[in-house]
Amino acid sequence: MIRLVPHPILSLMLLGMWLLLTRFSLGHLVLGTAIALVAGWAMGELHPARVHIRRWTPILRLGVVVPSDILRSNLAVAGLILTNGRRGTRRPGFVRIPLELRDPTGLAILSIIITATPGTAWIEHDRESGILILHIFDLIDESAQRDEIRRRYEAPLIEIFQ
Amino acid sequence: MSETLLTAAFLYAQITLGFAGCLAALRVLRGPRAQDRVLGLDTLYVIAMLLFLVTGMRTGSLFFFEAAIVIGALGFVTTVSMAKFLLRGEVIE
Amino acid sequence: MNHLAGIPLWIALPVAVLVVTGSSLALLGTIGLVRLRSFYDRLHAPTLGTSWGVGAILLASMLLFSWLESRPVLHEALLGILVIVTTPATYLFLGRAALHRDRAENAPDVPKAAADDKAQD
Structure with a gap:
């Protein structure tokens, strides 16, 4: 799971942004999810310092x-x-x-x-x-x-x- | 009733923002130092973005929003690189 | 005249108030930008426009277009986040640049570096 979605928060925010910029539809949901996942992998390759959120x-x-x-x-x-x-x-x-x-x-x-x-x-x-x-x-x-x-x-x- | 109210509000906003843009441009022209000019330019970008948004509301077209987002992104990249240059360009190195 | 005709007052009133407040804040910010004397003072003035000046006009735009399109139009929030996150970065660099340049010129009324501050506090 971690390897599939290395940056879940980033990917979720990207998907949200995609859906805000386009009108919500099933096609855009699929396309946005794909883009968010690819961006998450790309970010994982860069090995940024992980942010630890202790309390919400x-x-x-x-x-x-x-x-x-x-x-x-x-x-x-x-x-x-x-x-x-x-x-x-x-x-x-x-x-x-x-x-x-x-x-x-x-x-x-x-x-x-x-x-x-x-x-x-x-x-x-x-x-x-x-x-x-x-x-x-x-x-x-x-x-x-x-x-x-x-x-x-x-x-x-x-x-x-x- | 609400139509006149909105038209008046948008007109007021456009005049105000136009004037604000002139003042920001004045700061860009007058300086006196480089950081004042960059600050004025950044303000000018934000004012232009707001003017696009108000114009979009006045004409009822979502098209202006896209222009505003381009201005916002470009404005950030230009002014932040200039500010970074001021930090690195002359005095420090 | 056009798209503004059928809008009920309970939408029109907050939109008008927000638009007028936002643009007035932006104007006040630039008035401060022109009138204030020192650079560090001027650094505060445009934040009026970039904080709630932008915020108010974006809220108005969201409200108006959500009514006009009869669906929630929220993409203005992205522009709001963009401005709120990015302008401080510019001002931060500008403040530091001004400080370094003032120190290099030995200008008066400049605080000493944060690094050589052992005695205080």
Whole structure:
């Protein structure tokens, strides 16, 4: 089974994508399955590092928390741009966060979450010390910002991947 | 009722996005540094993609979606390779 | 006039609101892109357009075309995933490139490298 379908999640997602792009029909189901299987074999030949997902429930939690957080910071940044940074009192700044997350996939997802959120931008990360430098658009409380990122995003990602 | 509402919304969106595209192009032209131009170009790509989607909704044709997906994919490849070049091209090596 | 004629209000209203919100966010993002002073600030502005700006317009498109075609049209979600996953990659490279270039030029207000950070925290 493993040899037949080396990357089941990837193949399933490819099949889903194929069916979304074309209209659902039996023919496309067969063709999409064939393509997904071939792509899975091709991926297996490349021997990518396998991603180990330890727990699934934090993924669902992140799926709810992240879009709503992005929406909130969207509104906050939009307000700041409209009011000209609260009449010039906005203070941008860099924040250093020591991370415990070491898994490369988890770090990649964390970088996507942080960069997709307006108001926080991922600037630099050192793999050895795990220190991350962020640029914050409106830095009110440095340690609160640090805690929020570690609690809201890093903790569930550690649960998922480590 | 709903027809006028939608027509007005699409018209507003097209004007707004057109204006937004002009502003992004302004940033591309003004710079001042290379990374500003790349950032402006990436924004311009996203705005163009949104404009295609809104136009598609206004004309009721699914055809525009395919154009939007091509713009999205091309925009990513161009800007990410430029950004990567900025990272590697001049200062580091 | 055409395809928009027969749409009930409960579809038209959310579509209109989403389209207007999305395009307004995109415009605000570019206004910030032009007005903000430093590059690191400008890096935040277009994310308005690439996060919920794109999200809102894609949701509107899904809603409208699902009604027009009388079947669920969800392929916009693919475009949403594409934009959400790929734009951060570009911004990440741009942020790092700006940082490296600023360090090479010894610009003021640039944080020291994450690697030589033993004393703090």
